[in-house]
Amino acid sequence: MSERERDEHSGVETTGHEWDGIKELDNPLPRWWLWVFYGCIAFAVIYWVLMPAWPGVRGYTPGVLNQSDRVNVARDLNALQARRGRGEALLMTASLDQIEADPDLQAHALAVGQSVFGDNCASCHGVGGGGASGYPNLRDDVWLWGGSLAEIEHTIRVGVRSAHPETRMSQMPAFGRDGILNAGQVSDLTEYVVALSGRQADAAAVGRARQLYTDNCAVCHTPAGVGDRTLGAPNLTDREWLFGSDRDSIRGQIQNGRNGVMPTWEGRFSPAVIKALAVYVHVNAGGGEASGAREAAAP
């Protein structure tokens, strides 16, 4: 090798490369950097020995620690299942009332319920269960299909107008759209329903609609208008309206008879999770509260 050129200004040797008059100084690497580099080499050698490293024709060198992410993940999953299994077993053996009464079990059920509710129910019923137009409010004391623990559990299990053979089923006919009633009759009935809930209504229309109501509505909503829970027929005398309380909303519902659907969750959730969810909904709604008073209030 020829004599290395030394840069006049800095006194450092150059690499001998030149680009358009620019030369590169051959500064040595910092010592700390070199030591880190040597340390990395040593680390790599140790790593090859301990951990899976070199590919071969059939498989790879497994390393003396026999570490495998696949095995680790499987073990973690099994451990998780085992841990969940304990909670599930507790939820399975205890009755709904026992779960709600026992503080630890209730806390467990609420934790499970909150997570499952957030993932599956909140898209319709709202994150807090407050409901929306067409989707029942799960926080209040009005229950179309009953607000006891057992009734809530049953509704979650079979759904409403779902594919489940035992589904909760009710049908609000589209009186106007299907031509059962004409527009005037629908308007008169609207006034009647407004009157049922204790609001000011057109007395003449209410009078005209009395017979219409008895013929068409009373069979489900009862003559007094308080509804029938076994049929899932809403109470028309209270202040809670699934599809809205104003005249337009009520008229629209008589005209078109919208019927919401709640899917069945049996099969998608384990029975333990359904129990936890039932407790979660029940506790959040007030737990053991009267499921909507039903005093007669016929106009």
Add this chain to the structure above:
Amino acid sequence: MTIIIDRTRERPATAGPVSVAERQREKARPRGLYQARVPIYPKLVHGRWRWIKWALLILMLAIYYITPWIRWERPGALPDQAVLVDFDGGRFYFFMIQLWPQEVYFITGLLVISALALFLVTALFGRLWCGYACPQTVWTDLYIYIERMFEGDRNARMRLDAAPMSFNKLWRKTGKHLVWIGVAFGTGGAWIFYFHDAPTLIRTFWVGTAPMTAYVSCALLTFTTYVFAGHMREQVCTYMCPWPRIQGAMLDDQSFQVTYRYDRGEPRGPHKKTESWEGRGDCIDCNQCVVVCPMGIDIRNGAQLECINCGLCIDACNEIMDKVGRPRGLIAYDTDAAVAARSCGRKPEHRLIRPRTLYYGLALLLVGGLMIWGFSTREQLGVHALRDRNPAWIRLHDGAVRNGYTLKIANHGFETAAVEIRYAGVPGAELRIPGQPGADPLRVEVEPNRVTPLRIFVTAPADRVGEGSRDATFEIRSGDETLTVPTAFDYGSQPQ
């Protein structure tokens, strides 16, 4: 005003106007980023300050090692360790005091007090903390003591380091490092007892069932102790610690610091027994103040960044002054102002009360007072009212409006508290715990030493439903303690 008269340092002869070219050449000269450590071999010294340092060293180490073993009876399943930082339980125990995580401001207050006390002491008496109480100083002192046991005093150590490797050198060096590591391990080992029940941990530590954090903390402190006290020593103070850089702001010419009284010492020079002391200073340039200095500095250059104010040079100089028959105190705790006054022939005055010491003192009193006030008015109960947000309000079948709250009642005491809960601000409001019948007031038992979350429904009756949101309050009463927690009630929007 600070008067620094430094007659000891002569201006270098080359100092003078520097040309631009010269400065540029200076800049371009390659320089390393690292300053290699100049080894320091502090010589053993005897005297008043050395004695105080030994006494403080023993006291500090004793406090450090014994504290976790002091027991303190507490009710129930609570830990019986007097001083314990219980991360698992989320509590800090200090004898009769028990702090919750949310009361961490008391720790902040303690740190503020420590800082202000440090400022005040520094303004008055210089860096006493650095010289006597700082763990870096204490452990370095201990390590130098061990080094001296194995390798002898300064001269022997210098000879040993210069000598080629031999069996003698090998066993002395090995022994020193082994004892150093032992002490380091003891330091790290004692530290972890502050965070777990000490008698339990000392068993589980050795059988390998202690928490991983205990092993990691122990290893970390063992390492730092060995490195900081054994190898880095004064470099920690000079390069790593911010305090030497900050303390200059606290010092003034009235602060007591280790001072070479140049007014008395200069002009210095060697002195023969027969010579007269007339016309010369008392400093005989024996260099003893330099060789005993653990920071490796020459105090005769005046107050400097590296000086930790430990006073070992005072002891060394006093010994020499006794030998040569001159009065003690050529190096002493003194103020710049006093030295300046004496050199001008005036009588030195010491002023302990100065604006800055007043400020620091008043700030210390203020924060200390706040701490005492905080501690004395600390309540047995702490209550937070969290209002349900989603949904914020619920209309019931009859038109009544219900709001849900979670009351978080913290019982700081060790006894179950009987608590009455009332609600004000909403006419006719009914209070209820979900699943239970309504009551006014609600009566609940709150378990000791924990936070009890309590769901509460407040229902405004249908005939008294108002508009929008309004202010309301929870009133929580337990014994003679009453807490008022502001919250709000939302009537929601009304149906048409």
